[in-house]
Amino acid sequence: MTEPVTTTAAFVGLRDIEEARTAIEGVVKKTPCLVSRTFSAELGFDACFKYETLQLTGSFKARGAYNKIRSLSPEQARRGVITASAGNHAQGVAFSAGQLGIAATIVMPLATPLVKIENTARLGGRVVLSGEGFDEAYREAQRLEEEQGLTFVHPFDDPLVIAGQGTVGLEILEQSPEVEVVVVPIGGGGLISGIATAIKETRPAVRVYGVQTEAAPAMAESFHAGRMVACRTERSVAEGISVKNPGELTFEHIRRYVDDVRTVSEAQIRAAIVKMIETGKVVTEGAAAAVVAAMYAHRFPDVEGRHVVMVLSGANIDTHLLSRIIDRSLVDSHRLVRFKTHVTDRPGALADLLRVIAEEGGNVVRIQHDRVFKHAGFWDAEVEITLETRNLEHIERLQDTLRRKGYDAERLD
Numbered sequence: 511m512t513e514p515v516t517t518t519a520a521f522v523g524l525r526d527i528e529e530a531r532t533a534i535e536g537v538v539k540k541t542p543c544l545v546s547r548t549f550s551a552e553l554g555f556d557a558c559f560k561y562e563t564l565q566l567t568g569s570f571k572a573r574g575a576y577n578k579i580r581s582l583s584p585e586q587a588r589r590g591v592i593t594a595s596a597g598n599h600a601q602g603v604a605f606s607a608g609q610l611g612i613a614a615t616i617v618m619p620l621a622t623p624l625v626k627i628e629n630t631a632r633l634g635g636r637v638v639l640s641g642e643g644f645d646e647a648y649r650e651a652q653r654l655e656e657e658q659g660l661t662f663v664h665p666f667d668d669p670l671v672i673a674g675q676g677t678v679g680l681e682i683l684e685q686s687p688e689v690e691v692v693v694v695p696i697g698g699g700g701l702i703s704g705i706a707t708a709i710k711e712t713r714p715a716v717r718v719y720g721v722q723t724e725a726a727p728a729m730a731e732s733f734h735a736g737r738m739v740a741c742r743t744e745r746s747v748a749e750g751i752s753v754k755n756p757g758e759l760t761f762e763h764i765r766r767y768v769d770d771v772r773t774v775s776e777a778q779i780r781a782a783i784v785k786m787i788e789t790g791k792v793v794t795e796g797a798a799a800a801v802v803a804a805m806y807a808h809r810f811p812d813v814e815g816r817h818v819v820m821v822l823s824g825a826n827i828d829t830h831l832l833s834r835i836i837d838r839s840l841v842d843s844h845r846l847v848r849f850k851t852h853v854t855d856r857p858g859a860l861a862d863l864l865r866v867i868a869e870e871g872g873n874v875v876r877i878q879h880d881r882v883f884k885h886a887g888f889w890d891a892e893v894e895i896t897l898e899t900r901n902l903e904h905i906e907r908l909q910d911t912l913r914r915k916g917y918d919a920e921r922l923d
Contacts, residue, residue, distance in 0.1 A: 522763065530674045530677055533580055533674075534573055534674060545558045548789055556688075560678065563793070567598070569598035569795075569823055572601075575605070589660055591663050592655050592660040592663070595647075596618055599663075599665040600626065601635075604633035614636065619643050638654070667760055671700050672704045676705060688817045690715075691719065693801045695797045697729075697752065699761065701823060703759070705821065706718040717769045722751060723746050728740060729756045742754070747796040747831060748799070770810065772804060779799050779800050782799035786799055847897050847921065849922065851912065851919045853917075855889055872897040
């Protein structure tokens with residue numbers, strides 16, 4: 511862990527987090543923290559998950575948002591609140607403001623998926639679409655804040671927000687008293703700042719690790735450089751932790767309380783999303799899956815044999831994106847394959863091909879039969895066929911059989 515630093519930042523303390531827990535009780539769910547025997551056996555440590563995926567809004571964000579908004583003066587509450595977000599924070603603010611009878615304006619980028627816009631509106635937020643990305647939406651939110659006298663609810667760099675997120679740490683200590691390691695995803699750093707503060711000020715020996723995507727490594731690079739570093743971000747399946755600039759307040763908390771921060775690749779995150787569905791029986795967004803990816807990638811080698819709590823921060827993943835991730839995973843794991851071949855352009859030729867495939871246990875997902883636009887001979891038709899398969903050995907056996915039967919089957923990657 512980095513040595514404590516001298517700073518004028520408004521540090522959050524254990525008492526702040528305990529006060530936040532009292533404030534959010536009965537509004538925000540106390541989520542379960544459960545050991546998985548299957549993951550424990552695979553990973554070589556007691557693997558425990560903290561299911562923030564089960565919050566009403568699908569993520570932890572309501573904790574900090576509610577703690578911030580409930581602290582407003584009567585005049586601030588009358589004017590209302592505003593924020594900029596394309597996802598979980600938007601829903602957390604809309605939900606929290608609605609619980610308190612306060613108007614909430616949420617500025618979202620124009621490209622925000624419709625389901626997120628509808629969910630935010632359903633929770634009571636007034637959605638304003640502005641800008642191509644978060645930075646432009648953020649600037650518009652700042653303009654409206656000043657123009658209309660609204661109170662801005664920052665997604666992470668605010669003491670009350672950090673204190674609210676820290677209630678996750680208090681619950682972990684109570685639900686898993688044997689905990690030795692806690693692993694948390696990092697975007698702006700509000701969640702890990704609160705959790706690390708709660709844990710380190712109660713049980714200093716517990717190690718707290720943070721995980722970022724390689725597509726947005728600002729906090730990881732800042733942590734290891736010992737100073738704030740802004741980074742370019744790339745498109746990520748973990749958009750909830752794709753933050754270009756680390757928060758000043760969160761950075762200081764992380765320097766003081768977090769033991770290490772590492773990154774994982776986009777491919778590792780995608781694989782972890784599918785792993786959580788197939789083995790964990792739970793849908794997680796990319797940010798949450800990043801902590802699972804880090805453990806399978808052995809980013810923190812000192813966890814073997816320990817009791818490890820992984821914080822599953824949210825479940826709000828776009829269904830179109832999830833579908834693409836699953837399909838790509840099926841290809842990577844050799845459970846989906848695409849072949850190209852030719853058949854004679856005569857009645858029954860395609861049926862003959864399909865009969866060979868069926869005899870070898872291939873299941874047709876989609877098929878394209880073309881005798882005009884493809885590169886087949888004049889009396890032939892080109893066929894592209896996508897199949898469900900069991901494994902690489904099954905694919906190779908299928909291809910060998912097709913070739914023995916006279917089909918020049920080419921595997922398309």
